[in-house]
Amino acid sequence: MIEGVKQQKWWGWGEEGKAYRHEDKPKFAPFVKKMVGVDITLPVKPIRPFSSLEVPASQLSDELRGKLNTVVGGKYVQTDDETRVVHAYGKGVRDLIRVRNGKLGRVPDVVVYPGTQREVELLLAAALEADAVVIPFGGGSNIVASLEAEPGETRQVVSVNMGRLNKLLEIDEESGLAHIEAGVLGPDMEDQLNARGWTMGHHPDSFVWSTLGGWIATRSSGMQSDKYGDIADICRGLTMVMPGQVLTLRPLPSSSSGPSVREMVLGSEGRLGIITSAWVNVHRLPEVRELQAYFFPTYEAGLKACEEIVTSDATVMMARVSDPLETQYIMANGKKSGRVSSLANKAIQKLMLQKGWDLEKIALSFVGFEGSANHVRYEKGLVAKVVKNNGGLGVGKGPGTLYDQKKYDTPYIRDFMLDRGLICDVSDTSTPWAYAAEIHTLILDRFAKAMDDLGVRGLVFCHLSHSYHSGACQYFTFAIADDSDNQEATYDVAKRVIQQSFVDFHGTVSHHHGVGEEHSPWMEEDISPAGVYIQRKLFEGIDPGNNLNPGKIVHDGRPGVSSNSVDA
Amino acid sequence: MIEGVKQQKWWGWGEEGKAYRHEDKPKFAPFVKKMVGVDITLPVKPIRPFSSLEVPASQLSDELRGKLNTVVGGKYVQTDDETRVVHAYGKGVRDLIRVRNGKLGRVPDVVVYPGTQREVELLLAAALEADAVVIPFGGGSNIVASLEAEPGETRQVVSVNMGRLNKLLEIDEESGLAHIEAGVLGPDMEDQLNARGWTMGHHPDSFVWSTLGGWIATRSSGMQSDKYGDIADICRGLTMVMPGQVLTLRPLPSSSSGPSVREMVLGSEGRLGIITSAWVNVHRLPEVRELQAYFFPTYEAGLKACEEIVTSDATVMMARVSDPLETQYIMANGKKSGRVSSLANKAIQKLMLQKGWDLEKIALSFVGFEGSANHVRYEKGLVAKVVKNNGGLGVGKGPGTLYDQKKYDTPYIRDFMLDRGLICDVSDTSTPWAYAAEIHTLILDRFAKAMDDLGVRGLVFCHLSHSYHSGACQYFTFAIADDSDNQEATYDVAKRVIQQSFVDFHGTVSHHHGVGEEHSPWMEEDISPAGVYIQRKLFEGIDPGNNLNPGKIVHDGRPGVSSNSVDA
Missing domain, CATH: 3.30.43.10 (Uridine Diphospho-n-acetylenolpyruvylglucosamine Reductase, domain 2)
Structure with a gap:
């Protein structure tokens, strides 16, 4: 261990001694x-x-x-x-x-x-x-x-x-730009920015254990990307050490100086060099920040509402909706006296039943607002109309506050589950809006069939996590009960069925987790063989000896995955 | 001439027979x-x-x-x-x-x-x-x-x-995406979209004589980019014919599938292949569209207002401000009975003088609003506060309406001027906000000195045209009186002094006009030698025979420009 450089457990997520507990969540x-x-x-x-x-x-x-x-x-x-x-x-x-x-x-x-x-x-x-x-x-x-x-x-x-390169170097307060070393972890970075009244607004699930350089190298997105943008939007300039030279891209709001070198470094996962610092957009801390919770009678209604919100006059910070199973999971994961479990309280349940809702099909949504108090009020009004048009029901700020507190804890649950023979992980895609509901249904169906074929019990649930004008990211979480020696093979089946479904149904191989070796077998289906050819030529041109993180992104498939075909 | 393919004059801009007239603009x-x-x-x-x-x-x-x-x-x-x-x-x-x-x-x-x-x-x-x-x-x-x-x-x-490839192929109405052939000219494309209630919202100055494929190949920006985004944001997928293969990028709202191939095609100016079609974000035609005009006592006050607008809760469609000389130019270019010339009317002049303004220093601004009537009202209120805080003065919708009507006519003035021995052209850059006012002043100074040194009379003026969170594009127009045989050399001096100033003072070589051969000498200063090296390796990898539009973007300098150094 190096002083000042935090290190995760060798066997799991996060700090030694920190773990998920189920005892206070009776459901x-x-x-x-x-x-x-x-x-x-x-x-x-x-x-x-x-x-x-x-x-x-x-x-x-x-x-x-x-x-x-x-x-x-x-x-x-x-x-x-x-x-x-x-x-x-x-x-x-x-x-x-x-x-x-x-x-x-x-x-x-x-x-x-x-x-x-x-x-x-x-x-x-x-x-x-x-x-x-x-x-x-x-x-x-x-x-x-x-x-x-x-x-x-x-x-x-x-x-x-890169953990020692963890300092905020400079804030250009007039432009809203900060120059930050690439090895800084999320909380350390935000602490340094917040102390001077600024925020970057980038909060991926991995926030506590991921770095600015890692976000850039994998094209990360944070939970508040609807307002702050993906890291590809946030990162305006950078420095990358390459073989024999240093790339320096000054911070620019936009440019037409040829194919974007900035966008070649974004997502390069170490194949072009080592990112050492970046210039990023930073924002003044908002006067008001509010997460409102809503219920919809179905996931489809929630998806439609999110789409209408982002194409409306409103400009929210987050629009998120969970499918029915994830909604049940969230409610089951509430503390005894907690706000989420109280969602399921009698009064709200009664109201939903009066509306003729099937409680097994309800979808929980969070919409985030930031700005002046007046602006947040105005935007909430715009969103309230969309929610109403889609048959939704507002349930206030409580659940959102809880979500905010717990939002980085999910990976600890994964270790807890694995201790108990449950293989859990996540996979995400983005599609145009037209295919959002369809891809969700198809993945649930294909996944269930794959688990049946394997003879194991598994589940998959999902939420819409990031919205754009013409589409959205859906984030899938799966869990499979398998305490056998075949866990790796079981995981491979689950992962394959999900990734293959992504590319089969108008989705990308990964919205914000990058490619690595794990997703490389689907790259030709994602960006076409010519797209992979372009990436390969780029890597070969910069790194003819194949020394820079070889095998990532452009690769014939990760070892152990003999085929990417799925019999659906 | 091929039927159905429009062709410009061999000697100038636009259609044969269409020209600028000064007779109805007495000033x-x-x-x-x-x-x-x-x-x-x-x-x-x-x-x-x-x-x-x-x-x-x-x-x-x-x-x-x-x-x-x-x-x-x-x-x-x-x-x-x-x-x-x-x-x-x-x-x-x-x-x-x-x-x-x-x-x-x-x-x-x-x-x-x-x-x-x-x-x-x-x-x-x-x-x-x-x-x-x-x-x-x-x-x-x-x-x-x-x-x-x-x-x-x-x-x-x-x-x-590419002019025969000019059709709107498909609209995905659920997603707000259109699939359009790359050779379509701006008006033909918008006509096809508008007929079905949609717009792409991309309106560069060249709109009438530029194509979707050209916008993508040069990383174009339109006048309404503050709302609709640059072409790099609008273009979500595309098809490009490459040597021996076809690149197909499906429309995706966002992706982390490695270095962005989409962003490599954007700005590639034919060096990777020929773009044949693209999937682009399209929007429903807005209920209300309004351009409001404002005056500021100085350009600096106008810049500050634009910055405050884009970092405020408002989300405008356009925020534009002209420097004093461009303001004078616009007012001088008004028709006798026109709305712009009436800006200079006695009542407004009197008010400005009462405020202690120097009429030689005033800056005209246009801010664009779109959305529901209620939303436009709300946003105008937010902007009005910013304008007031920066000492500005609202003068209503009239000038904006006229701006809208005449916005594509500027290149015809250039031919008119050239007929009269006046060399006029444009150049644009983007910088962080912190350097916006500085770069403007420095370019005016350097340009004036360069003209003095040449012994010719010239002028340069500017407007802020596109705003982003951390900076903005400034768009410079210059005119030089030279009817000698040295026009090309004179132009080179003017162009050099402006481009060199861009890269010297935190600006990019080009915000939205691309690189070609003209800007290639400054690329190493813009994106560093390593950035140019990356682009070069990309081009060499895809086009080892150097057949695809050779010499563009990555080049040792356009013939005739012996040096890019400027003695400032």
Whole structure:
């Protein structure tokens, strides 16, 4: 562990000692039992001790070690087993399954912690001179296998932890721009901005354990993107260390200077170089911030309302709606005395029943408002009309407040579930509005059939998370009861059926989780073979030796996925 | 001339027979006389007859002609002199100077008019097999030398006029997306959309003589981009014919599938292939559309107001402000009984003087509003507060209505001026807000000095045209009195001083006119040498034979510009 650089558990999400608890949520255990037949109240096996892992020895040469020591100082060149294992994977459930089972893959030979951009330049030069593979590492929360070396990699593997580059360098208060080092974690960045009255407004689910550089490298989106934009909108300039040179893109609101190099770095996942800092749009903290909750009689009605909101005169900060199963999940996950469980209170239930709603089909929605008090009032009025037109029902601020408090906790539930033989993960897509309802139905159907075929119990639910003029992102969460030795294969089936459905039904392979190796098999279906060809030529042009995070994005498919075809 | 494909004059902008008139604008001639010493009321020399041009013979081989005939039909393979000359240049003033002087450069050997995407595929294959150079041609309005072959080009040059691909193919009414062929001119496209109740909302100055494909290939922006976005936002999917393959990007609201291939095609100016169709965001025609005019005591106050508007709760369709000289120009260009000239009426003048304003320093602003009547009222209220805080004065809808009617006419004035020995053109940049006022002042100063050094009279004025959260585009228009044989050199000095100032003072080389050959000398200063290296590798990877519009964007400088350095 390096002082000042936070590190996640080797076996799971987040900090050691922090975990999900079900005991204060009395409806949760019965919900899980009913849905997938697992009793989560039973005692579980403890996580194996780290010492039981067979960690491959570092293959770092004395020569490269010597050079790296010279560049960053010996203290910042780590080759101990735990540091290397923590940097071997991201935090997809497939990563967690593998690491818990001692399947460590091609563990990096060294983890380097540069403290300046110049050190990044020098360490990259040293690594390339040694023909090593270089993999940038931010918060370590990637779920698409973008942080791991290829299994057959025979060259030395250098993981570059960017955590020491974590400072807000400058705010241009007149322009609303901040220059920030790329290795900063979400909360540390917002703390530095908030202290001066600013916010970036970028809050992905991974916020606590992801970095500015990671967001840029994977084209991340945050929960408030309807107002603040995706990271591709927020990031206006950047610096990236490339082989033998440094790319410097000054902050510009918009430009027509040829094919956008900024947009080539966005989503490049380390294949073009290492992002060291970025200029981002920042906003004054809003006078009022409010999340309002609504219920709709069906998910389709909620989708329609979200579409009408973003194409109306309103400009909300967030428009989100959960499908019926996710709505049940959220309500089941409320504390005994909590606000969410009180949603299901008698008065509201009675009203819904009076309206003729089927309580199994209701959809919970959150809409976020920001601005002056007057503006928030005005916008709430516009949204109220849309909600009414779509048969919805406002239930006030309470649930939204709770959502805000708990919004980063979901990954801890995943570890809790995995302890109990439940494989959970997420996958997201975006489609035009015309296909939003259809793709949701089809994925639920295909997923159920795939689970039947496997003979396991599983569920998938979804929410609309990000809205745009012509379409939206839907975010799917799945859980499968499988405590066998086949967890990886089971996960692969689930993942395949979802990803294949995305590209089959007008969706992208990933709205904001990137490609890595995990999504690479579907890239030709997403952006057409010519699109993949263009990306390949770009990577080959910049990195002819294939040293920069090889195998990511453009790849013939991740090992273990023999085929991307699904019999639907 | 091909039936159904509109063609501009060989010597100037737009349709034969349409021209600017000054006679009904009594203040204009005195304004020009005062500013640059030219009497525009004197008779002018007529344009030389086309027959006086020495047009180089077509070098099209019989073999390639035969293949092209087979692909598109002989009617659509044109080698006559006038067609070839019309396709030799865009419509920058440097192009106009050259063509009027009979300096035709490397005229294309053939102009081909494909009628389907398949024909584009086949003609590209035939051209590449013959090792020909291929230059896509939309409306022909490019002003950065992106449509011309390199002067020393020894290979056959094929200009591909996309004008027959001009149909609206499909509207996805549920998503607000339209699939449109790339060769459609602005008015033809909007007519087809409007007929079904939709608009794309993209209105660049070149609207009448530019195409969807051209907008995408040059990263265009329209006057209403504050609401509708730049073309990079509007274009959600596209088809591009590449050597040996076709790129198909389905329409997606947002995606994280690696470096954005969509954003590589945007701004590619023919260097990656030929764009044949695109999926674009379209919007329902607004219930209310209103342009309000305001005066500010200074340009700086107007800039500040625009910045405050876009960072306020308001979401306007346009926020535009002209500097004092452009304000004078607009007022001088008003008809005798017109609304703009009435701006200068006694009552308003009196009010301004009472406020202590210097009438030589006032800045005219237009702010556009769209939405329901109620929403427009609400937004006008928000803007009124900002205007008041910045000392501005509302003068109603009249001037905006006139602006709307005349907004596409400016290029005709340029021809009128050139007839009278006045070299006029435009150049635009974007900067963060912090540098907006500074760059304006510095360009005015540098330009004046450069004209003094040349011993000619010239002027430059400017308006803020597009606003973003962290900055804005400023659009400069210059005019220089020079009826000598040195017009090209004089233009080069003016262009150089402006472009160099852009990159010196935090601006981009071009906000929405693209790069071509004209702006290529400043690209390393704009996006850093590593950025140009990335673009170069991309082009080389896709087009190793350098057949696709060679020399554009990435280039060592356009011929005739020996140095990009300016002694400021």
